[in-house]
Amino acid sequence: MTHERTAQSPKTGGRGRRAAGPLALLGVVLLALNLRAAIAGLAPLLPDVRADLGLSSGTAGLLTTLPVLCFGLLSPFAALLGRRIGIEAALLLAMLGIVAGSLVRTAPGLWWLVAGTVVVGAGITVGNVLVPSIVKQDFSDRQGPVTALTTAALTGGAALAAAVTAPLAHIGLGWRGALLLVGGLAAVAAIAWLPQLRRRHVAPVVRLGGAAVLRSPVTWQLAGFMGMQSLTYYAILAWLPTLLRDAGVSAAGAGWALALFNLLGIATAVAAPALAARRRDQRGLGLLVCATWGVGLLGLLVAPALYLLWATLTGLAQGAGIGLALALLVIRARTPESARDLSGTVQSVGYLLGSTGPVLVGLLHDxxxxxxxxxxxxxxxxxxxxxxxxxxGRDRQV
Structure with missing residues (x-):
């Protein structure tokens, strides 16, 4: 998480600001629960969606790529939205966007599915950008624990969605009904968040990296690490259930494997930043993450029958990978200002690279x-x- 200075109004800034209570904490956790669920819920249903709409693997991969592409392209606009209408109102709009997009993608036809997926991705992008801001502003005295809680909620929401969508679809809801139910849970978060509209804050400015950051090789090494981590994660998120079903695993079993993949990332996403902060050089930790990824992927290739073991290893790797990437954004920055610039550049590049993963895998499969x-x-x-x-991972700063 980057360090940002927050503009404060007389009613909300500094000592005059009311302390955030349990209701605000519940609201933040519910927001975070919905920041991956609508994406992860689609992956176990891709075989059903492809059969219903007659899609190629590449087109199906595009459906899971679109939200990630939104992350890379729309993050600056999400920050501007927070400044214009207030962070609390923007987060409410994000949840309503997820609900609206989930409704749109239940309409018949591919293009409604595409349009709804883009709306869902835009809503999630706003949450990605502004949830860390609300944590920093409203929970500054317990920022670490609340960040760990929201990270766990984000990953847990993805795991829950991956586990339930296939069973829900096959008990009579169909893939459209299952997606609507998972996406509709954002309405619960919106209702819980409504009381926070009385606490209006102004979002920090998020801008892409300055010239000094762009000239630093550390920036591009971090972008490469986060980009390849995101590419691999979103590719597996999109295609693991289909891969396993092609190997003879049941739809429910494939969904549970994807849930395990997401669920195990909770612990390592929280643990990796703590481990990284305790050492000056993180190269060993980074290589361990990559080695775990490699073993899991090779296992899926040569022994898919042991899919639960490979889902476990790749799940541990993906959580540690994103946790380490976010921690390095802070560790490698010399000042709060360079942390902001570094984060903007690395996350934009990283998510844009990550968005190619599902499409690349789908095309290669075709x-x-x-x-x-x-x-x-x-x-x-x-x-x-x-x-x-x-x-x-080397001990040097931007």
Whole structure:
């Protein structure tokens, strides 16, 4: 998380600001629960969506790429929205956007599904940008524990959605009904968040990195690490259930494997920043993350019957990878201002690279008609990640 200065109004700033209570904490946790669920819930249903709409693997991969592309392209606009209408109102709008997008993508036809997915991605982008801001402003005295709680909620929401959508679809709701139910849970978060509209704050400015940050090799090493981590994570998030079903695993079993993949990331996403902060050089930790990713991916390639073991390893790796990437944004920055610039640049580049993962895997699967080429490509991405970790993990600052 980056350090930002927050503009304060007389009613809310400084000593005059009311302390955030349990209701605000509940609201923040419910917001975080919805920041991956609507994406993760689609992945176990991709085989059903493809069969219903007659989609190729590449087109199906695009559906899971679109929200990630929104993360990379819309983050600056999400920050501007927070400044214009207030962070609390913008977060309410984010939850309503997820609900609205979930409704739109239940309409018949591919383009309604695409349009709804973009709206869902835009809503999640606003939450991605502004939840850390609200944590910093309203929970500054317990920022660490609340950040860990929201990280756990984000990952847990993805795990829950991955676990329940396939069973819900197959008990009569269909894939559209299952997606609507998961996305509609954002309405609960919106209702819980309504009381916070009385606590209006102005969001910090988020801008892309300045010239000094852009000239630093550390910036691009961090961008490479986060980009390859995101590419691999979103590719597995999108295609693991389909890969397993092609290997003979039941739809429910594939969904539970994806839930395990997401659930195990909670612990390592919280633990990795703590481990990184205790040492000056994080290269060993970065290489450990990459090695765990590599073993899990190779396991899926050569022994898919042991899919629960590989889901466990890749789940631990993905949580540690994103936790380490976010921690390095702070550790490698010399000042709060450079932390802000570094975060803006690295996260934009990282998510844009990450958005290519599901489409790349889908296209390779279409071309090769099996999962060997996609998994080998992801192993190459992990190798690039390891090379970037050797630079990003060295004890030096931007």
């Amino acid at each position: 071309v090769s008609d099996d999962w060997t080429a996609p998994l080998v490509a992801l192993c190459v991405a992990v190798t690039v990640m390891a090379a970037a970790a050797l630079g990003a």
